Amino acid sequence: MTDTAKFLVSTCIVPCNDLPKSRDFYVDLGFEISYEQADYAILRKDDVSLHVTFSEGWYIDPKLNNTQIRIETDNVDALYAKCQELDIIHPNGPLALKPWGSKEFTILDPDNACIAFYQEMA
Numbered sequence: 245m246t247d248t249a250k251f252l253v254s255t256c257i258v259p260c261n262d263l264p265k266s267r268d269f270y271v272d273l274g275f276e277i278s279y280e281q282a283d284y285a286i287l288r289k290d291d292v293s294l295h296v297t298f299s300e301g302w303y304i305d306p307k308l309n310n311t312q313i314r315i316e317t318d319n320v321d322a323l324y325a326k327c328q329e330l331d332i333i334h335p336n337g338p339l340a341l342k343p344w345g346s347k348e349f350t351i352l353d354p355d356n357a358c359i360a361f362y363q364e365m366a
Contacts, residue, residue: 263298311357320363
C-alpha cells in the first residue's frame, strides 16, 4: 500500500506564560488575531499560522525554553530592520548568510521561544 496523502501545511503551537503579552508581541510583528479565548489564540500573517497557548500551572522557564520555529519570508532584510526596531533580535542571531544558502536571523519571543526568519538565496 502506498502513502498518497500530501502534507499541506504545518502549524506551530507556541506555549507562553502570559497570553496577552505573547499575543501583543506577535501582533507587533505583523500577525493578526483570527481567534482568541482566555488561554488560546490563533494568529496569522500571510500563509503562516501560529497557535499561542497558555496552560495554567505549566510555567515555562525562559532559561530552559526549547521552542524553535523557522519561518520563510520573501524580504528578510526588511523584517530584520523591523525586528531591530523592536529590539527582539537574539543575541547570537544577527542577520547572516548561512552555509546552507539562506539568509537568516533569529528573534526571541517573551518566553524565549527562538524564531528564525529566513530567505532562500539560491
